[in-house]
Every structure is written in C-alpha cells, then in structure tokens.
Amino acid sequence: MFKPWVKSVAPIVFGLITMTLSPITAATEEGFKLAVGGFYSTSDSGMEVTNPSNGEEFTLxxxxxxxxxxxxxxxxxxxxxxxxxxHGLYFDWKRLHRNANNTKITVPYEFEDVDTGETYQVKAGADLTTIFNVDIARIGYGYDFYSDDNFDLIATIGLHVMWMKLSFEGEFGACLDDECRVVEVDPDNVVLTEVTAPLPDIGLLASYKFAPNWRVSGHIQYFYIKVDEVKGQLVDFSGGVSYEMTDSFSVDLSYKYYDIDVEVQRDYSSLDIYYGFKGPMLTLAYHF
Structure with a gap:
C-alpha cells in the first residue's frame, strides 16, 4: 500500500509559500555560485511492517x-x-547517515526481503542494530521568466536522486513454511536491499529584494511518479532571508522541509519506506 510520508495524516496542500532559499534564488548576472552550510534536521522515517500475532500492517x-x-x-x-x-543550472547534495542499537524491542514485527521474498521476524525484547543511510542529490534547470530591479520569478525542472541503505543486524527469526527459527545475519548483510529512487520534480521560486543587500524568497517543488517497479512522491520547500555582505559573499538563514515516500515492487515482495526532515539551515555563499 502506498502511504504518505508524514506519520499522521500528511496533507499535500500547499498554501502561500514564502521565504525559501536555493542556489538559484536570483538570476542577477552570469557566473557561478558555490554555497556550503549546515542544516540542523528533525527526521521522521519509518516503514510498513506486519504484526506477526494478528497479521495487521502498521508503521514502524x-x-x-x-x-x-x-x-x-x-x-x-x-x-x-x-x-x-x-537561464541557469543548479546542483545540491545532502547526507544523513544514522545507526542505533536497541536492546529491548517493544513491538514485534516481521518484514520481507524485496529481492528474495524471505520473511524475517523480530520479536519483542530482541537485540537489534539498525543502519539507515540516505544521500540526496538534486540537479536541474532554472528559467527566470519574469524579472525587474527587485523581483524574480523562476521556474525549475530537475531530478532528485536518493541513495538509501536500510539494514538490520541482530536477533532474527527466518520464517519458512510457516515456521520461524533464529538465524545468524551477516553484519554486512543488507536485509532490505539498497534502493536508488530517481524522482523528477518541477518547482517555482519567487524572490524579492526588499532593502539594499537584503532579499527574501519563496520556492516549492513537488512531483509524483510511477516508473516500472518504483513509485514515489516528493514534497520539498524551505524558507529564509539572505544578506549580501560583499559583491562576492552572502549569508543565508532559512527553514527547510523535505518529504519523500518510495514504494518498491519486486517479483517477490514490496517495500514501502518514508523519509522526511525539517529544520533551520545556515549557508555561506561565494559568487564568482
């Protein structure tokens, strides 16, 4: 079943979105812009699993x-x-690698390997290590279709590529012919296969220079796609204000929201994983 990304009821409702930052916020002149920074994120991630006691699906x-x-x-x-x-091109990249050990699993669950179809069962009280690594790259094209001394409207079209690695290590039960037994899992084994999910997107940026050296902007991207065995949806927007310290250097303070849901359907099984983050970010940019 294809689920929305946010744990509760995720409304894909976009109101008036202002105050966002992007490497293509304003097309003022020809040249390069390089921006590096930090983003303090609050992550929300999970997957659909089954309760082995009653057979009901729930979100882990x-x-x-x-x-x-x-x-x-x-x-x-x-x-x-x-x-x-x-006319401009842009590229950005984000990385979040996490792992944790839980010595007392409170909720039993089972899931299937999407490549082999084998069912794995994790019982309450089990000792389990989880590894969840996500890398996101975005590349695209921007067209400034309206511009004056203070205002820019930019249409964007691009591609998000997400590299996702989810693996579990620890106490498993492997279920064959309705019987489950404890099995040893190789510490390097990716129980749920690594997924690469390309998601094209379209977007709109609005940028306004409200004072000398100060600019506020608005940007939103969304896309839904179903190609072969991958289905997904993407919501991406952020917000902030920028200040030009010199002709070459600027600093940006903004708020970022990113939400993506990927469902992979294979011959043996299916996998539905959601991932999202939100939080403030600070960027230092150099124009040359």
Whole structure:
C-alpha cells in the first residue's frame, strides 16, 4: 500500500509559500555560485511492517521504535551556474547517515526481503542494530521568466536522486513454511536491499529584494511518479532571508522541509519506506 510520508495524516496542500532559499534564488548576472552550510534536521522515517500475532500492517517508526537519533546536523553543498540573466543550472547534495542499537524491542514485527521474498521476524525484547543511510542529490534547470530591479520569478525542472541503505543486524527469526527459527545475519548483510529512487520534480521560486543587500524568497517543488517497479512522491520547500555582505559573499538563514515516500515492487515482495526532515539551515555563499 502506498502511504504518505508524514506519520499522521500528511496533507499535500500547499498554501502561500514564502521565504525559501536555493542556489538559484536570483538570476542577477552570469557566473557561478558555490554555497556550503549546515542544516540542523528533525527526521521522521519509518516503514510498513506486519504484526506477526494478528497479521495487521502498521508503521514502524525508526526514531521511536528503533531509537535512531531524531535531531542531527546535516552538511550540504549547493552549486549553480547562470549562462545569462534568464537561464541557469543548479546542483545540491545532502547526507544523513544514522545507526542505533536497541536492546529491548517493544513491538514485534516481521518484514520481507524485496529481492528474495524471505520473511524475517523480530520479536519483542530482541537485540537489534539498525543502519539507515540516505544521500540526496538534486540537479536541474532554472528559467527566470519574469524579472525587474527587485523581483524574480523562476521556474525549475530537475531530478532528485536518493541513495538509501536500510539494514538490520541482530536477533532474527527466518520464517519458512510457516515456521520461524533464529538465524545468524551477516553484519554486512543488507536485509532490505539498497534502493536508488530517481524522482523528477518541477518547482517555482519567487524572490524579492526588499532593502539594499537584503532579499527574501519563496520556492516549492513537488512531483509524483510511477516508473516500472518504483513509485514515489516528493514534497520539498524551505524558507529564509539572505544578506549580501560583499559583491562576492552572502549569508543565508532559512527553514527547510523535505518529504519523500518510495514504494518498491519486486517479483517477490514490496517495500514501502518514508523519509522526511525539517529544520533551520545556515549557508555561506561565494559568487564568482
């Protein structure tokens, strides 16, 4: 079953979104922009599993049930190049790698390996180590279709690529022919296969220079796609204000929200994982 990303009821309702930052916030002149910074994120991630006692599906929360850290610092990198005042390319990258050991699993569950179809069962009280690594890269094209001395409207089209690695290590029961037994799992074994999910996106940026050296902007991206065995949806927006310290250097303070849901359907099984983060970020940019 394809689930929305947010744990409660995730409304895909976009109101008036202002105050966002991007490597292509304003197409003022030809040249490169390189931005590096830090992002303090609050993560929300999980997957659909089954309760072995009653057969009902439920969402396993990685932060609450598996004790993955919820708040963590994320580094990120942004680059852009404008050929002229109207046309530009951009690239950005974010990374979040987490692992945790839970010695007292409180909720029993079972899941299937999407490559082999084998069912694994984790009982209450088990000792389990979870590894969940996510890398997100974005590349795209921006077109400034309206511009004056203070205001810019930029349409974007691009591609998000997500590299996701989810593995469990510890006390497992392998279920064959309705019988489950404890098995040894190789510490390097990826029980749930590594997934690469490309998601194209479209977006709109609005940027306004409200004072000398000060600019506020608005940006939103969304896409839903189903290609072959991968189905997913993406919500991405952020907000902030920037200050130009010199002609070459600027500093940005903003708020970021990112939400993605990926369902992988294979011959043997299916896998539904959601991942999202939100929080403030600070960026230092150099124009050249």
């Amino acid at each position: 929360d990685f932060e609450t049930d598996l004790q993955l850290v919820e708040n963590e610092f994320l580094p990120f990198l942004e680059m852009s190049y404008w050929f002229n005042e109207n």
